[in-house]
Amino acid sequence: MDQIAFIVEILLPALWGGFVVTLGLIACTAPFGVLIGAAVAVGRVYGNRPVQYLCRAYVTFFKGCPLLLLLFILYFGLPSVGISLSPFVAAVLGFIFCNSAYDSEYIRGSIRSIKEGQFTAGLALGMSRAQVIRHVILPQAMRRSIPGLVNEFVYLIKYSSLAYMITVIELTGAGKMVATRYFTYNETFFVVGLVYLFLVTLTTIGAHLLERRVSLPS
Amino acid sequence: MTTDDIILRVEGLHKSFGSTEVLKGVSFTVRKGETKVFIGPSGTGKSTLLRCINQLIVPDAGRVYLHGEEVTHAGAKINQYRAKIGMVFQNFNLFDHLTAVRNVEIALIKVKGMKENEAREKALFELRRVGMEDRADHYPAQLSGGQAQRVSIARALAMDPDVMLFDEPTSALDPELTGEVLEVIRSLARAGMTMLIVTHEMRFALSIADELLFMEHGRILESGSPAELATSPNFERTRQFAGRFAEL
Amino acid sequence: MDLSAILIDWLPFLVTGIIATLGLVLSALGVGFIIGLPAAIGQVYGSRPVAFLINVYIWFFRGLPLLVLLFLFYFGIFPAIGLGDVSPFVVGALVLGLHGGAYQAEIFRGAILSIDEGQMTAARSLGMSRTQAIRHIVLPQALLIALPGWSNEYPTVLTDTSVCYAIGVAELLTRASVIVSTEYIAMPIYLACAGLYLILNYAGMKALHLLERRVSVPGFESGSNWT
Ligand SMILES: Nc1ncnc2c1ncn2[C@@H]1O[C@H](COP(=O)(O)OP(=O)(O)OP(=O)(O)O)[C@@H](O)[C@H]1O
Ligand SMILES: [Mg+2]
Numbered sequence: 076m077d078q079i080a081f082i083v084e085i086l087l088p089a090l091w092g093g094f095v096v097t098l099g100l101i102a103c104t105a106p107f108g109v110l111i112g113a114a115v116a117v118g119r120v121y122g123n124r125p126v127q128y129l130c131r132a133y134v135t136f137f138k139g140c141p142l143l144l145l146l147f148i149l150y151f152g153l154p155s156v157g158i159s160l161s162p163f164v165a166a167v168l169g170f171i172f173c174n175s176a177y178d179s180e181y182i183r184g185s186i187r188s189i190k191e192g193q194f195t196a197g198l199a200l201g202m203s204r205a206q207v208i209r210h211v212i213l214p215q216a217m218r219r220s221i222p223g224l225v226n227e228f229v230y231l232i233k234y235s236s237l238a239y240m241i242t243v244i245e246l247t248g249a250g251k252m253v254a255t256r257y258f259t260y261n262e263t264f265f266v267v268g269l270v271y272l273f274l275v276t277l278t279t280i281g282a283h284l285l286e287r288r289v290s291l292p293s
Numbered sequence: 294m295t296t297d298d299i300i301l302r303v304e305g306l307h308k309s310f311g312s313t314e315v316l317k318g319v320s321f322t323v324r325k326g327e328t329k330v331f332i333g334p335s336g337t338g339k340s341t342l343l344r345c346i347n348q349l350i351v352p353d354a355g356r357v358y359l360h361g362e363e364v365t366h367a368g369a370k371i372n373q374y375r376a377k378i379g380m381v382f383q384n385f386n387l388f389d390h391l392t393a394v395r396n397v398e399i400a401l402i403k404v405k406g407m408k409e410n411e412a413r414e415k416a417l418f419e420l421r422r423v424g425m426e427d428r429a430d431h432y433p434a435q436l437s438g439g440q441a442q443r444v445s446i447a448r449a450l451a452m453d454p455d456v457m458l459f460d461e462p463t464s465a466l467d468p469e470l471t472g473e474v475l476e477v478i479r480s481l482a483r484a485g486m487t488m489l490i491v492t493h494e495m496r497f498a499l500s501i502a503d504e505l506l507f508m509e510h511g512r513i514l515e516s517g518s519p520a521e522l523a524t525s526p527n528f529e530r531t532r533q534f535a536g537r538f539a540e541l
Numbered sequence: 542m543d544l545s546a547i548l549i550d551w552l553p554f555l556v557t558g559i560i561a562t563l564g565l566v567l568s569a570l571g572v573g574f575i576i577g578l579p580a581a582i583g584q585v586y587g588s589r590p591v592a593f594l595i596n597v598y599i600w601f602f603r604g605l606p607l608l609v610l611l612f613l614f615y616f617g618i619f620p621a622i623g624l625g626d627v628s629p630f631v632v633g634a635l636v637l638g639l640h641g642g643a644y645q646a647e648i649f650r651g652a653i654l655s656i657d658e659g660q661m662t663a664a665r666s667l668g669m670s671r672t673q674a675i676r677h678i679v680l681p682q683a684l685l686i687a688l689p690g691w692s693n694e695y696p697t698v699l700t701d702t703s704v705c706y707a708i709g710v711a712e713l714l715t716r717a718s719v720i721v722s723t724e725y726i727a728m729p730i731y732l733a734c735a736g737l738y739l740i741l742n743y744a745g746m747k748a749l750h751l752l753e754r755r756v757s758v759p760g761f762e763s764g765s766n767w768t
Contacts, residue, residue, distance in 0.1 A: 139696065139739040141703035144714055144731065152727040236606035240707060247609055260617035264609055272604035349662055369670075376668030386663035389760050390682045400667035403677055434760025445663075452667060 078262055086253055086266055093249025094270065100163070100235045100245060104170040105228060111171065112178025112224075113217065117208055119179070120186050130179070137176035143237050145169045150241040166238035174231050181223030185216035218289055225282040232274050246270060298324045299361075300487050301456050306345050306355035308338070315341045316352065317511035323456060326485045330498040333508035334534065339491040342508070343458045346489070347378040359455065376404050379449030379457040384465050385441045387433040393444045394420060394429040397451050405452070419447040423477050439470030443477055450481075457481065459490040495535055507531040544729050551720050558716030559737065565634055565702040565712055566745070570694065572638020577645025581683075584646065585653045586675060595646070602643035607704045610636050615708040633705035633712075641698055645691065652687035653679060685761040692749040696742050703738075713737060 118130035137145070150165040160168065189212055197207030239248035246267060254263035301323040308316040315338040323329060331339050344350040346357055348364060348371050357364040364374045388396050397416035401407040407415070420426045423443040433441055442462055449457060459478065463471040475497050481488065482501055492498055498505060499519040506516040507530060517527045522535070548555075580595045587595070602610070615632045619625060656679055664674035703714040717734035721727050 136735070136739070139700070139742045140735045141700040141714060141738055143703045143706060144717075144735055144738065147714075147718065148728070148731045148735070151721065152731045155727045233604075233606040236608040237704065239608070247606065247612070250609075251612065254612070254616065260612065261621055264613035264617055268601075268605040268609050268613060271606055271609060272601065275604040276600075347666055349665060372668045372670055374668075375666055378666075380663075380666040382659060382663060384659060386657070386659035388660060388663070388678050388682075390678075390685060390758055399677060400664075400669060403673050404668040432759040448667070 081257070081259060082262060082266060085257065086250075086259075086263060089253045090246060090249050090267065090270065093244055093246040096163075096238075096243065096245040096249075097232075097235055100166060100170065100238055100243070101228075101231055103167045104174055104231055104235075107171045108174030108178050108227070108231070109224060111175035113182050113213065115175060115179035116182035116186060116216075117213070119183055121204070121208060134176045134179055137172045138180075142169060142173050142234055143240055145172060146237060146241045162238070162241050162243045165241055166235075166243050170231060170235065170238075173234070174227060177227045177230070178220075178224055181220045181227070182216055184223075185219035186212060188219065189215050218291065221282070221286055221289070225278065228282075229275050229278055232278065233271060236271070300325050300359065301346070301489075302356075302358040302361075303346065304356045304358075306342065306357070307353045308341055308345060308350060309353055315511050316345065316355075318355070319508075319511070319513055320355075321506065321513065321516075323487060323489065325487055327503045328482050328486075328488045328490065328501055329504045329506060330502035331489065331491045331506050331508055332493070332495070332498055332531070332534070333514075337508045338511045339508055340460050343380070343460050343489065343491060346458060347375050347380060349380075372404065376400070376452050377455045379452060379454035381442070381446055381449055381457065381459045381462050383461040385433070385438070385445045387436075387441050387445055387448070389433050392430050392432055393425060393436070393447075396433070396444055397448045400448070401451055415451055416447070419451045420444070422450065422480075423447045424473075437470060438466045439473045442466065442474045446474075446477055446481075456487040456489065459488065459492070461491050461493065463492070463494060505531070507534065509534075544726070547720075547724055547726070548733065551724075554720070555713070555716055555737070558711060558713040559741070561630065561711055562699070562702050562713040562741070565630070565637060565705060565710065566695070566698050568634035569637030569641050569698050569702065572635060573641030573645045573694070573698075576638065576642030578649050578680075580642065580646035581649030581653055582675065582680075584650050586671075599643040599646055602640050607636070607640055607701055608707055610640060611704060611708050629705065629708045629710045633702070633708060633710045637698065637701060637705070640701070641694060644694060644697075648687050648690040648694070649683060652683040652690070655686055656682050682761070685756065685758055688753055688756070692746070692753065695745050695749060699738065699742055699745065 115130045115133055118126045119134075122130060146166060146169040149160060149169050150162060153160060153165075193211055193215070194207055197211040198204070202210065235245060236247040238245050239251065242248075244252070250263045250267035254260045257263075299322050303322070304320050306316050306319040307314070319338075319342055321329070331342070333339060341350055345352040345355075346364070348357075348367070352365065355365070359374055359377060362374075364371070364378075367374055387393075388399065391399060394413065394416045397419055398407075398409075398412040401412040401415055402409065405412075417426060417429060420429055423446050425440060425443050425447060428436060428440060428444075431440075433444075436444065442465075446462075462478065463474050466474065471494065475494065478488070478490070479501060490498070490501070499522065502519050504516060505519050505522060505528075506513050507528070508514065509530070515528050515531050517525060522528050522531060580598065583591045583595045605613075611633065614636050615629060619627055619632055660678050660682065661674050664678040665671070669677070702712055705712055706714045706718070709715070713734060717730055721730050724730070
């Protein structure tokens, strides 16, 4: 059949490059998203007033500002103040801001759910506040945050498609180019969608396995 | 005694959950105005029996008749039978989103098709009967356990049932709250309501029962009038069981 | 260059963008509700095949990026079924609704499942049919329980509407971009646009909280979280 031939011979090879870029976007974002998210969460719970205030403003802004607008600011806006970023870097930066803001909410919730006694016990052993946070509180909080962080990772997979709007030719962009050229919107975006669906489903399954691996008896 | 007096007839009820047989052939008849009290150890099928009567659980075998009409295999008509069989639950099961009076009137409106104002009047009347009229506008979350249970009794009574089923109506209550609920049930007995009661309150059981039925392992093992309990050989196993309670 | 003068000049243009954005939000939440609630009911009370089909719907619309869904519907499906000249706004609202409906279904399903089985049992014992019990007893409670979670869909949908830029809906971000490319000032316009989104976010949550307070029933109190 024509469609099958189109998908196998034209579409899939054309999508491959975009697929790799999508994976690159995700891989460059996720670790920093979690790290900064953890830092912001710690700042909100344990920081002094100004730090708390700043972290809160960070979360409010990056959760409330549409990601696409954020990407426009970083890519089309920053040059007007003398900072020019490549589309890929601008996209990754935007994703990190957004992702970390959401991640921080889950991590903050987890930190709050850890019993006060844990902190006291750490201090009683002679650890500094920073040591207690790093070695006692965060390891537990991060574990408890896994379901939330996975959720955000899934969002990241999906919203990485917005990078196309600032000219990063990732999966969706690669698809758009093929679809426009061959006028095959239905087939193309259906297949592109299935690739995302595959990534999302894979993540969900992987997360279940991970959760079982790192779960503590409780 | 004519058969006209018989309100409820239960014949050979069997029920299994998976491989465990919970009811192994239970039969009895209930006459108008009679109060039957079921006692017995935990897990012997008392709740299952009550729920089989109004088909909340469908029995594997056996039949239930209300006024000579078969309730089992009633198809869609089952809702009409259920409306005539009042049920009171251990944990009240009041509708949490509705005030006390709305709890009582909702089935009047939706099942019996009563008009709003008519239903309201009837609901307030029933609430008065259980001494809960002044809490008519309270939500279940704002009622004590005893008050909630009295409202749930009013809710069942409002349907003008032919028979009332009580499944451990005081088990979820603090001891100081059981009295008010038992008093309501007593007043129903005095008013001639036909009732089947499952309870662990032995003194209450003895004082209210026309017939006491001791259930164990899915069967009615012993039965008779409360007066016979102390002496009759009919109640040997029951005495053993009740004795254990007395020691507690 | 006088920024405030420019902003005042463009104000009516921006306001129509805000109206379009709010229109998208309301229709998306509405369509999402109309799809999500029955979907949840079908998942919980429906037959196996029905529940399976609903699961496929949820899996599909939660697994695809909004942008891909918009492209698929706007450039693919709509023209293919002879609706090629439907406005991008309608396509955007519908796709946002289908997408949001999948999320809303999960919220409502969780709420329905959290209701004690005794509520259904008690309703049936009074002679209500299954449908009556679901409609008069289970659903009202499920809606009360779901409201905080449902409210938290609002900020998500609000930010999601901006993706409709990609199919040319004249919403807030599109309008801001037009101003940027006409006036050649980027940063202040974009930041003002971000400020408008934050205000819409805050105002909407405030309104939803008022709603939550109005319909609150003792025993069902709990708030949606917001910062
Ligand atoms: N829906 C069900 N599915 C499986 N097993 C059930 C179900 N309902 C009851 N059972 C089992 O049937 C047995 C009898 O239960 P039932 O609730 O009728 O006992 P009971 O006499 O009312 O006990 P109790 O005094 O504790 O209320 C128990 O072993 C119970 O675990
Ligand atoms: Mg029981």
